[in-house]
Amino acid sequence: MKATVTLGIDLAKNSFSLHGISADGTVTIKKSVTRVNLAKFIAKLEPCLIGMEACAGAHYWARKFTHFGHEVKLMPPQYVKPYVKTNKNDAADAEAICEAVTRPNMRFVPAKSVDQQAILSVHRARELLVQSKTAQTNQIRGLLAEFGVVIARGRGPFKEQLPDIIEDASNELPCVIRETLQCLLELVEKLSKKITVLERTIQAWSRQSADASRLEQVLGIGPITASALVATVGNAKHFKNARQLAAWLGLVPRQHSTGGKTVLLGISKRGDGYVRKLLVHGARAVVSHSKRAKSGSSEWLNSLLETKHTNTAIVALANKNAPIAWALLTNQSEYVPQSN
Structure with a gap:
């Protein structure tokens, strides 16, 4: 029997659907396993790539399967859905996960500790x-x-x-x-x-947390926002650059471009809505204080408030703080406020 190199698992409460393929694409595993037997079954497999949707219980199973020596990758469910070829069922979902995890342009979710x-x-x-x-x-x-x-x-x-x-x-x-x-x-x-x-x-x-304490130095980020950012983002090096983190949090403009004409709309609101909300609320507090006391505020924020709507300035500040947080987490450096 050919060895399984890629395995897709459709997570559930009690019954888990598995779909595995070999190096040449031959189906090697296509079955359902109960919760009690899942860990035992995966432990017996040779090390392979395991794909799962980032849903309830995914991070727990990711840690467990990694301990068994497998490479585990989690994917947002909305990115897996296009790979479902037929009507939706557990077996079709497992097959779609198995195919999606091998795509070179797939975006993955880091497993949380x-x-x-x-x-x-x-x-x-x-x-x-x-x-x-x-x-x-x-x-x-x-x-x-x-x-x-x-x-x-x-x-x-x-x-x-x-x-x-x-x-x-x-x-x-x-x-x-x-x-x-x-x-x-x-x-x-x-x-x-x-x-x-x-x-x-x-x-x-x-x-x-050293990382959370480092983020608290940024204006508009307090203990609650800092801890949520550190726990949600994890290793910031998973993001290629600062803007990718801001895009992941849904703080960048949504595009509707065609025919060479670029059209930017409101923020995309993708990603983790909770962290985005905390960043926006923190920025709102900074803007509110800036409007009451002009002294001590940055020139950039004051000039923005003079030309833009208050809500636009709030989101802009939140969008500015996200890349700053990425830089601090990636470089393990201390925050140095800019004069402007």
């Missing part, structure tokens, strides 16, 4: 709690608006005014609404405490 996945899990948990807190706060505002009570925008007025509104007898709120609002307020406070705990965990991790 346990430490990277751990801190990113904290980030995802924090993000979910923040969304829950925001939704709960908006619900309270909506319920109060139904009874003619409106709280000013912002977390400060909400935190200060809501307890007084619940206790104020002159606003004619029914008792059942006061009890409901008190219950919801306690839930918001609990969510805030949980968010604080997770943020402290992220900050502690960021202080221990």
